[in-house]
Amino acid sequence: IDGVTFEFIDAAGTEAPAEFMFYLPDFNALCTAEVATATFHNALTLRGAKVRDLLEWSRVIDYVLTEYGERSDVVFASHHWPTFGQENVETFLRGQRDIYRYTHDQTVRRANRGETQFEIAEDLAEPTVQSEHFDTRGYYGTLNHNAKAVYQGYFGWWDGVPATFNAHPLEAKASRFIKAVGGEDAALAIGQEAFDEGDYRWAAEVLNYAVFANPENQAARDWLAASYEQMGFQAESGAWRDFYLTGAQELRNGLADAGAVRTRSREFVEGGPTIELFNALAVRYAPEKLSRDPFELNFRFTDTDEDFVIDVGNATAFPRPGVQSEGAVATLTLSRDAFNDLILQTRSFREIAAAGEAKVEGDPTALLAWFTALETPDFWFNVVEP
Template identity: 40%
Template sequence: MWLVLIAFALPAYADISPNPATKHTIQENARWLKILPFADEQDFKDAAKGFIAPLPNNGIIKDAKGNTVWDMQAFQFILKQKKAPNTVNPSLWRQMQLVMQGGLFKVCDRIYQIRNADLSNMTVIEGDTGIIVIDPLISAETAKAALALYFEHRPEKPIKAVLYSHSHVDHFGGVRGIIDEKDVRDGKIKIIAPEGFTEAAVSENVYAGNAMSRRATYMYGNLLPPSPEGQVGAGLGTTTSTGTVTLILPTDLITKTGQKMTIDGLDFEFLLAPGSEAPAEMHWYIPQLKAVSAAENCTHTLHNTYTLRGAKIRDPLAWSKYLNETIEMWGKDAEVLYAMHHWPVWGNEAVIKDLKMARDGYRFINDQTLRLANMGYTPDQIAEQVHFPEALQQHWAMRGYYGTVYHNVKATYVFYLGWFDGNPSNLHVLPPVEAAKRYVKYMGGAEEILTKARKAYENGEYRWVAEVCNHIVFSDPSNKDARKLVADALEQLGYQSESGPWRNFYLTGAQELRNGIEKLPAPQTASPDFLLAMKTTMLLDYLAIRINPERSAGKDMKINLALTDTSEQYVLDLHNSTLSHYKGADKDAVVTVNMTRDVLNRIFLRQTTVPEAIKEGEIALDGDPQKLKDLIAMMDTFPFWFNIVTPNAPLPKQ
C-alpha cells in the first residue's frame, strides 16, 4: 500500500448527526449475506493461529509527550457483535473483525508477526545470532512498541538486518523506533530494499503531496469518529498511526530477480516486482523455513491499481505476472505465505490457491478492460460491465475491501488509453461550477430538482441523488437543502460499501457537507529524514511547481544557487513562467544565493524562512537581493484544507 505522510494529532471529531440505515440500505446489506460464503470460517481460524499475546495497554500507543498515536480501544465495538450493524456492509464488517485480531503471533518456526499495531504488519525473523525485522510500520512509536511486545515473549537478541519490502511509508516509517542509525553506519545492521526504493519512497509524496494528503484524510477516515455509523477501518488495516515518520536509507539493494543473500544464517532468494503495488517492491523465499512472501501483492483483499487518495496508476498485467513468477519459482515447496498486511495461510495447497487467485484477479481486470475498450466501450461503461467470475467473487481474499474492480477497471483504461474516452463531446467540457449552473437551469431550478430527488431518495436511488443534487451544490454551495440531501445519499452509499476507502470517502463527504471543513492541525507531507534523502534537483523541481504564471509573466531572470556544504551549484532559470534548473553557475545571473543544504532543508520544513535566514546570516547574497524576493513572491503556497465536496473559490485575478 501507499501512505501519504499524515502526521497530525488525533482529531477532535466534528459534531455530526448520522442517519440510521434506510430500509433500502438494510435490504442491500442483507443481500450480501446470501451471495457470499459467510459460513466459511477458515479465515478466522487462520487469523487466530499462533496467537501469543495481545497488544499492550489495550492497543493504545503514545508518543514521548503522552499524545496517543494509535488507539485500538476506540475500535473495540467491532469485536463486540458478530452480526454486522445495519450501517455497515456485512462483508466489510467481517473483514474488520479479522483485521482487529491484533498482537504477537507465531507464523512458523523462527517467523513472528506483530499485527494491528499500525496499518501494516511488522515481521520478525529469528536468525542464528540475532533477528531480522521486516517492515517497521509507519511511526517510530508503534514500531518501538511492537518490538517491545516481541521481546517480552522471545529472547532479546540484536537486530542484524531490516528489510523494506517496498517503498510505501507504512513499511519503513517507524525504522528509527527500532534501530540507531549509528549501528547502520558502523556496519552492525544492514538495511535491505528493492532497487529504486529511495527515489520511489521520497518522490511520491512530494510533487502532488498536498493534494494526496488532503484526499488521504477522506480515504483513511481520519476525520470520522470510530463507530458503526462512522469509521470502521480501511480494509487493508484499521487506520493509520499518527506518530513520528522516519527513514534510514538502505545499505544493500536487491537489483535482480534470483538474487540470493544469506542473512544471519538464513538464505533469502528475491524476486523484483517494480511497478506492481509500489514502484519498488520485492518478493522473497526462505528455503530453510519453506516460507514465501509476496510483500503487498497478495494479501486478504483486492488491492488498488489506483488508490483513491491519488497516485500514479499501477500495472495490473505486470502485477499478475510477478505473482505467476512467484508460483513458478517457489510454489512447489512453499508451506506458508505471509504478507505485510493481514494474516498468513498455511499448507502448500492454500499458498498456491491464494497466489493463483490474486494472479488471476489482476490479470482479469487488465484483460477484460482491454477487451471491452477494443470493442469501443468507455471507462464508465466498462466499469459497470466487468465482474469477477464466480470463483474469484467467492474468494474472500479478492473481495474489494481496499481496491475495487470498479475503480481498478477505470484506472486500467486510463493506464492504457488516458482520460479521454474518444467521444468529442467529452473533449472540452465546461468546468464543474459553470456546468452545474446550466444543469440546474435546464432541469427547472433547484427546487424542482430537489422535489424529484427526494422521491428518488425515498426509492433508494442514492447514486443518482448524489449525482444530480451535486449540480445544485456546485451551482450554489449555500443551498442547505441540497447539501443535506447529497449528504444523506452519500451516507447510505457509505453504509452499503464493501470497500473501506469507499465508505470513508462517502461518510467524510457527508460530514463536510453537513458541518463544513474542520481545520485540524495540518498534515506534514515531509519530514527531516525524507528531505535528507531527496536529491537537490527534486527540491528545485518542487519550487518550479509553485510558480504562479500570472505573477511571473514576462519576468525572465537567472539566479545562481550555491550550496556551500555539498559543493553543489545550480542555475535557476525563470523563462516563460517556468523555473528550470541546471548545474553550474551563470555569469549573467542577477544574484547568487549562498547557503548550506541544511538551511535549504529547514526552509522546506518551514522551520525558517528566506528572510529569517538572511537576517541570521545563514544566507549570503551576491548581487541584487530584490530579485530573490521577486522570485519568492511568484510562488504559490498550497492550502491544505481545500474543498472537495463543494467548489473551491475561483483563483484570484492577478
C-alpha cells in the same frame, strides 16, 4: 542477514515503482509484501497517483507461484492474515494472479470492441475467483474503479464521446442543469424521488448539481449527505465507504478545521536529491506573482559541492544542475543543510545569513522575488461543494 537466508524477488512496477518480495528458505516462508495481500488492491489509488500496471502485477505473482508455490508452507504480506499450508499457498497466489489479470485482459478486450471506461466498469462481471475467495474481494480496490484505471492507463481520460471532450466544469454545468429541470425546487424533488426509490446514485448526481449550483441550499446539502451515507453503508470497499461518509460529513459540518497539517519531514527533504528539491519548488512557482522581469539565479551548495541555475521566467522557474550562469543577477552560496532549513521554514534567511552560513553576491531582491513567487497551498480544500 544476521544469519537468516533471504532470496529477494524483484517486483518493481507493480504496487509501487520500486518493490520486492522475499523468500525464507530455512522456513519455507514467502513474503509477498504489498503485491499479494488478502484483498484486491488498487490499480489507481483513489487519493491520486499514477496508474499501476496490472499486467506486470499478474506476471510477478505468477513468477512466485511457479518458483516458490510448491516450496512454501506459509505466505504472508505487509497487511492482512497469513495463509498456511502448501496447497492453500498455491490457491492464494493463483487467485491473486487471476484477479489482476482478469481485470486487465477483460478491460482491454472490451475497450478494443469500442466500450468506454464507464460501460466496462458497469458491466464487467465478477469472476468466480472473487465470488469463491474472500482474499480477492474488493474490500479495497474494486472491479469498477480498477477497470477504469486500466482503461485510463492505455487510452487516457477521454471516453471518446465528443460531448464529453470539452464539457463544462461541474460548477458551470450545475447551474445549467438546474435551469433545465426548472429550478432548485424541481431538482430537489427529483433527487428526493430517486432517494425514496433507492436509486442513490442518481439521487447523488442530481443533488450534487443542486449543491454546486447553490452551496447555501441546506435541503440539497442534507439530502445529498443522506444519499452519500446510503451509498457508504452499501459499499464493500472500505475506501469507497470512507469517501462517501467523509463527503456526507463535510456537507453536514463543513470542512475540518484542523489548522495546518505538517506533511514534510526533515528526513524526507534531506533524503531527496537537490535537483528533485528544486523540481518540487518549481511546481509551487506562481508566475503571475513574479514582480519583475525574468532573470537567472545561481546556487552553490558548499557541503554537497553542487551548482545550479534557476531560470526564473514568465511561465516557469526552470532548474538546471551542474552549471553557473555568467548572466545571473544573484548568486546564493550556502550549505544544502541550511537550504533545507529554508524549505522547511525552521530558520529564516536572515537567521542563516546572521550565522554566517549564507552569502549573496549580486541583487538580493531577485532572490526575494523568486521566493515570494513560490506558493504554499492550503492543506484543506473543498471537494463536495465549489
